[in-house]
Amino acid sequence: MSVHNTHSEHIDSETGKLGMWIFLFTELFLFGGLFLVYAVFRAKYSAEFHLAAGELNAFIGTMNTVFLLFSSMTVAMSLTAIQKGDRKLALFLVFVTILLAGLFMVNKYFEWSHKFEYGIYPGSEVLKNMSHGELLFFGLYYMMTGLHALHVLVGMVLLSINVVKIRSGSVNSDHYLMLENSALYWHLVDLIWIFLFPLLYLIT
Amino acid sequence: MKHEDKHISSYSSLAIVLAVLLLLTAFSVWITGFHFGAFTVAVALIIASVKVATVLINFMHLKFENLFLRLLVTGVFVMFALVVILTFVDYYFR
Numbered sequence: 001m002s003v004h005n006t007h008s009e010h011i012d013s014e015t016g017k018l019g020m021w022i023f024l025f026t027e028l029f030l031f032g033g034l035f036l037v038y039a040v041f042r043a044k045y046s047a048e049f050h051l052a053a054g055e056l057n058a059f060i061g062t063m064n065t066v067f068l069l070f071s072s073m074t075v076a077m078s079l080t081a082i083q084k085g086d087r088k089l090a091l092f093l094v095f096v097t098i099l100l101a102g103l104f105m106v107n108k109y110f111e112w113s114h115k116f117e118y119g120i121y122p123g124s125e126v127l128k129n130m131s132h133g134e135l136l137f138f139g140l141y142y143m144m145t146g147l148h149a150l151h152v153l154v155g156m157v158l159l160s161i162n163v164v165k166i167r168s169g170s171v172n173s174d175h176y177l178m179l180e181n182s183a184l185y186w187h188l189v190d191l192i193w194i195f196l197f198p199l200l201y202l203i204t
Numbered sequence: 205m206k207h208e209d210k211h212i213s214s215y216s217s218l219a220i221v222l223a224v225l226l227l228l229t230a231f232s233v234w235i236t237g238f239h240f241g242a243f244t245v246a247v248a249l250i251i252a253s254v255k256v257a258t259v260l261i262n263f264m265h266l267k268f269e270n271l272f273l274r275l276l277v278t279g280v281f282v283m284f285a286l287v288v289i290l291t292f293v294d295y296y297f298r
Contacts, residue, residue: 017273018273021273021276021277028280028284029284035288036291039288039292043292043295058233062229062233065229066226066229069225069226069229070222072225072259072263073218073219073221073263076213076262076263077215077218079213080212080213080214080215080218083210084212183264187260187263187264190259190263191256191259191260194252194259195249197229198232198236198248198251199248202232202233202236203236203244203248
């Protein structure tokens with residue numbers, strides 16, 4: 001194993017991880033606020049939410065859930081691989097994770113463009129003529145899945161940086177905090193989707 | 205510095221966790237096919253919570269973490285649950 005830094009560098013991985021967790025808490029409350037708004041309006045306009053949610057494609061939602069669950073496993077496995085010093089496998093698994101994230105986004109693209117074709121997008125005429133409850137549902141749908149998709153993109157960028165760092169050797173079996181924290185972030189993206197999926201796609 | 209006593213999840217245990225998560229997903233898709241009204245929402249949310257706990261404990265390695273972080277994470281979720289409950293108390297009994 002080659003050592004790149006000859007000077008003794010101290011990396012406090014425990015604190016680094018704690019910082020990441022605290023950041024994840026703020027993320028949870030960011031989405032939590034939206035979940036709360038959703039819950040209250042769902043209680044208020046249950047019939048309209050029921051009707052509007054029926055427009056969503058549960059199959060695409062289920063497929064995306066499977067993609068994210070798989071990617072969560074591959075990123076967790078990449079951490080195992082780097083801890084065991086298997087660089088090639090770690091690289092491969094991070095790459096698979098990025099690929100699955102890409103598939104999620106492609107799916108999302110088709111899902112959204114299908115909605116757009118029916119004129120269902122923020123500010124559209126179709127939406128303006130809908131009932132107040134349906135309008136709120138689609139507003140929340142675009143806000144929540146949009147914010148989540150943004151997190152998927154950020155996750156893809158983070159994982160790509162890890163590919164570079166694993167290649168260069170700065171993420172290795174002794175220093176893997178970057179990969180560990182990126183994996184934590186990626187799992188959070190999965191966690192949020194686990195709640196979004198039944199709330200938006202299943203309970204119609 | 206080396207990570208002291210690093211905990212490594214085995215590939216097989218991670219694969220088992222994925223299998224459990226996929227089964228739970230299939231179950232939630234199946235069960236919400238029946239319309240039990242408010243009960244369906246409760247069941248879907250309970251299954252989602254079980255899945256989230258599974259991801260937190262296994263994928264996010266909370267089972268290897270110290271008690272402080274485990275309490276912190278639990279506390280955040282309890283706090284959010286309280287916020288939801290208080291909001292609905294306010295909403296229904298205002």
